[in-house]
Structure formats: C-alpha cells, structure tokens
Amino acid sequence: MPPYLAEPVPLFGPEFAADPHTTYARLRGYGPVAPVLLAPGVPAWLVTDYQAALSLLRDQVTWSKDPRTWQAGMPADCPVLPMIGYRPNVLFTDGEEHARLRAVITDSLAMIDLGLLRSEVLRVADQLIARFGGSGRADLVTQFTGPLPAMVFNRLFGLGDEYSPHLLSALAGMLEATGPEEATAAGAAFFACVHDLIAMKSRVRGPDLASWYLDHPARLSTEQVTQQVVLTLGAALEPTANLISNAVSVLLSDRDYYSSLANGSLAARSAIDEVLRREPPMANYGTHYARHDVVFYNTYIRPDEPVLISFAAVNAGIGGGMPGSSGGGAHLAWSAGPHSCPAKQPAVLIATTAVERLSSSLGDLELAVPRNQLPWRPGPFQRALVHLPVIFGPLNQN
Numbered sequence: 001m002p003p004y005l006a007e008p009v010p011l012f013g014p015e016f017a018a019d020p021h022t023t024y025a026r027l028r029g030y031g032p033v034a035p036v037l038l039a040p041g042v043p044a045w046l047v048t049d050y051q052a053a054l055s056l057l058r059d060q061v062t063w064s065k066d067p068r069t070w071q072a073g074m075p076a077d078c079p080v081l082p083m084i085g086y087r088p089n090v091l092f093t094d095g096e097e098h099a100r101l102r103a104v105i106t107d108s109l110a111m112i113d114l115g116l117l118r119s120e121v122l123r124v125a126d127q128l129i130a131r132f133g134g135s136g137r138a139d140l141v142t143q144f145t146g147p148l149p150a151m152v153f154n155r156l157f158g159l160g161d162e163y164s165p166h167l168l169s170a171l172a173g174m175l176e177a178t179g180p181e182e183a184t185a186a187g188a189a190f191f192a193c194v195h196d197l198i199a200m201k202s203r204v205r206g207p208d209l210a211s212w213y214l215d216h217p218a219r220l221s222t223e224q225v226t227q228q229v230v231l232t233l234g235a236a237l238e239p240t241a242n243l244i245s246n247a248v249s250v251l252l253s254d255r256d257y258y259s260s261l262a263n264g265s266l267a268a269r270s271a272i273d274e275v276l277r278r279e280p281p282m283a284n285y286g287t288h289y290a291r292h293d294v295v296f297y298n299t300y301i302r303p304d305e306p307v308l309i310s311f312a313a314v315n316a317g318i319g320g321g322m323p324g325s326s327g328g329g330a331h332l333a334w335s336a337g338p339h340s341c342p343a344k345q346p347a348v349l350i351a352t353t354a355v356e357r358l359s360s361s362l363g364d365l366e367l368a369v370p371r372n373q374l375p376w377r378p379g380p381f382q383r384a385l386v387h388l389p390v391i392f393g394p395l396n397q398n
Contacts, residue, residue: 008035008043011284011380018376020283020383024048024313032297033307038380039079044306045299046284048313050332052297056288057309057337062296063288064094065339070289070304082187083381084287084306089227091235091339098338100218104228106342108212112156114349121350124151125357133361133395137368140358140388141245148354149240153233156346158208159197191230198226236343242281242384243272243351248358249388250275253371268355272348276315276333283312283383286335309335312383362392 009027010016016023027034032049047053056063068086078085086092090101128147132138151161169189197210202222205211209232213225220228251271286309290301301307315331334341341347359365367374368389375386 006030006035008037010037011046012037012039012378014378016380017378020312021316024310024316027310028313031299033299033301036308036380038084038306038308042074042078042080044287044308045301046308046310046313048310049297050314053286053309053311053314053332054336056296056307057286057332057335057339060094060338062291062294063307064291065092065098065288066094067092067287067289067306070306073304080380083285087227087230088224089231091231101220101224101228102338102342104213104216104218104220105232107216108209109343109346111212112209112346114346117152117156117346117349118353120155121148121152121353122357124148125354126361129358129361129395136394137389137391140248140390141241141385142387144358145244145248145354145388146241148244149350150237152350153236153240156208157197157210157229157233158201158206159193190234191226194226194230194233198222198229232343235341236347238382238384239281240347240350242382243275243347244354245385245388246279246281246383247271247275247351247355248390249367249371249374249385250279251355251359252365252367252390268352268359269348271355272351273331277331278315279383280311280315280331280333281383282333282381284308284310285381286311286339311335361395362390365390365392 009023011020011023027036027046028048032047032052034046034048036044036046038044047056066086067084071081071085074081090098090105093101125144125148128144132143138144150165154161198214201208201210201214205215210225210229213220213228214222288307288309289305290296290303290307292303294301296307309332311332315333334344368391374388377384377386
C-alpha cells in the first residue's frame with residue numbers, strides 16, 4: 001500500500017516505548033518514507049531509509065527547517081510545539097542566518113578546554129558515585145546518568161548545581177508531553193531557568209558558554225542569546241544523559257563486553273559509538289519541511305507537512321553486530337549536513353568519561369532486572385530509560 005493511503009502509525013504510547021524497533025520494521029514496509037502520528041491528531045512523515053535521510057539532510061534547496069507554515073495550521077496547545085515549534089534559533093533557520101547563529105555556538109564550543117572538561121566530569125562522577133556507592137544498589141538514571149550531564153553543562157554555562165533538577169524536570173516534560181498543559185508548563189519552566197542565567201551573565205561575565213555567546217562578534221541580541229542557550233542546553237542535557245544510560249544498560253546486558261571494558265581492554269568510546277548506532281538517544285527528530293510540493297522517494301509531500309528523520313530506524317538498517325563487533329558502518333545519530341550536531345565532541349567526551357569512571361569504580365556492577373524489563377519513557381523523539389536499577393558490591397567509604 002502506498003504510504004499516503006496508509007493509516008498513520010503512532011510514535012507514542014506504552015507499546016511504542018517498550019519496543020520501537022517493531023514499529024520501525026513495520027514502517028520500513030511502506031518504503032523509505034512512512035506516515036506517522038507524533039501525538040494524537042498530529043500527523044507527520046518519517047524517513048526510515050539511510051540514503052533517503054542523507055539526501056534530505058544535505059539538500060538545502062528542497063528542504064527548510066522553518067516550521068511556521070506547518071505551525072500556522074496547528075492549535076496553539078499542540079503538545080509537540082515545545083519540541084518542533086518555531087523559535088528564532090539555529091535549529092529553525094536556514095541560509096545566512098543559520099550560518100551566523102551556528103558560528104556563535106561552534107566558536108564558543110571550540111573555546112572549551114577539553115582537558116578541564118574531562119577533569120570536571122571525573123569530579124562530578126566521583127561525587128555522585130560517593131553518594132550511593134556504600135549502599136550496593138542504585139537507580140543510575142536518577143543518581144548518576146541524569147544528574148551528571150546537567151551538573152557538567154551547568155558549569156559550562158556558568159550555572160550552579162542547584163539548577164540541575166529544575167532543568168532536567170523541564171526537559172523531560174517537553175520531550176514526553178502528550179497534553180498541552182504539561183507541554184506549556186515544561187517549556188515555561190525551562191525558559192525561566194535560562195532567562196535567570198542570561199540576566200546574571202549580562203551583569204557579570206565569566207569563562208563560560210553563556211558569556212561567550214553574549215560577547216561573540218556576531219553581536220546577538222539578549223533575546224537571540226537566550227534562544228541559542230535554550231537550544232544548546234536542551235540539545236545537550238537529555239540526549240547526553242540518555243546516551244550514558246543506554247550505553248550502560250547495553251553494556252550490563254553483555255557481561256563479557258562489560259568485563260572487557262572494566263578491565264581496560266576495550267575502549268569506552270567504542271561502546272558509546274555502538275550505542276549511538278543501536279539506541280540513539282534522539283531517536284526521531286531532524287524535522288524538515290518542503291519549500292514547495294515535492295515527490296520524495298515516491299511520496300507526495302506538501303510544505304505544511306513535517307518530515308522527521310528516524311535516526312534509530314535508519315541506523316538499524318545499515319547492519320552491524322553485537323557490542324564490540326566491527327560491523328555496522330557510519331550512523332546518523334549526530335545527523336548530517338548543515339544542521340549536524342555541533343556539540344558532538346564535548347558530548348562524546350562527557351559520555352565516554354562517565355562510562356569509564358563508573359565501570360572502573362564499580363567493576364562488579366550488574367543490572368537488578370533483565371534489560372528487557374527496563375521501563376522506557378514515552379514520546380516520539382527520544383529513547384530514554386525511566387529507571388536503570390543496578391546492584392554492586394558496596395564501596396568502602398571510610
């Protein structure tokens with residue numbers, strides 16, 4: 001059946017959260033592009049083929065990132081607006097304005113001292129492990145993988161640790177919202193944290209990303225800086241936390257693999273790369289819109305129809321093996337083209353260092369339940385665990 005005649009497939013609900021790859025396999029049966037629902041009453045197209053995804057991501061002539069034509073036809077309380085609704089930031093712009101805004105982010109990220117960043121990750125990891133290490137059990141999502149990137153990126157932006165719980169809660173609400181009230185509340189809470197930060201940095205600069213954004217030669221307005229910080233934080237915190245969680249859950253489900261990592265005979269970076277291919281933390285995103293009516297891989301698409309890339313589905317279609325294998329080719333977890341993720345290097349460093357420290361500190365770490373019983377968070381955009389319960393030999397903290 002041609003995709004335009006098929007019933008849209010929901011990318012939400014408990015069944016999708018528990019086993020999204022069954023849904024992706026079904027969608028690939030429609031061809032490279034398939035009809036989906038991002039939320040009740042919110043249709044979209046999903047690209048599930050690797051070559052089709054690359055073609056779209058690299059084609060700035062046919063495709064735009066600006067969602068305002070689509071958004072004009074959506075109710076103001078649409079639950080996915082906090083994630084794909086228009087904001088004046090680098091994610092939703094094209095051409096020269098996109099290049100100008102992206103330069104602010106890439107130039108500022110390039111000023112991060114990666115050696116100091118690694119030291120900060122180790123410091124935060126040790127601090128978090130010390131809090132639960134004596135108990136012999138933990139929920140790593142709430143006690144390690146979630147707080148760690150928040151605390152590290154807070155420092156990079158010049159925020160205090162006290163902001164971490166508020167940012168994490170707001171971001172989770174934006175990613176998982178299925179109703180307008182929770183989506184609006186989550187978005188407002190996240191913006192409030194960032195407005196506080198920009199107000200503080202407008203008065204007193206520091207050696208941090210927020211200050212570098214404000215002082216960049218592009219001379220962004222305070223509102224433009226606020227929007228870029230909202231985007232950078234949002235794109236950094238949850239995906240990095242989910243990357244660490246997903247990596248640890250996969251590693252612990254393969255004892256031989258985890259043992260080799262804990263013993264230092266296998267680099268943590270290879271584990272991170274494998275998880276980016278198998279369980280990318282941003283599973284479905286990269287939303288684009290046709291600049292005019294277009295037939296894309298035998299699918300007729302109008303300018304008011306969002307087209308998302310399923311990074312999870314396209315990665316699954318390029319082959320590969322078990323963790324630690326050499327199979328699997330390049331993945332698209334960082335996207336591609338002009339809108340590829342500019343924070344790949346610090347994100348990989350944070351995730352890799354966190355996994356290294358956790359495995360070296362708790363070498364006998366085990367899942368408290370089988371991986372197929374771990375609960376996954378709902379929502380169309382992310383692949384994220386609700387909890388990651390583990391057990392281990394209690395550390396002697398004397």
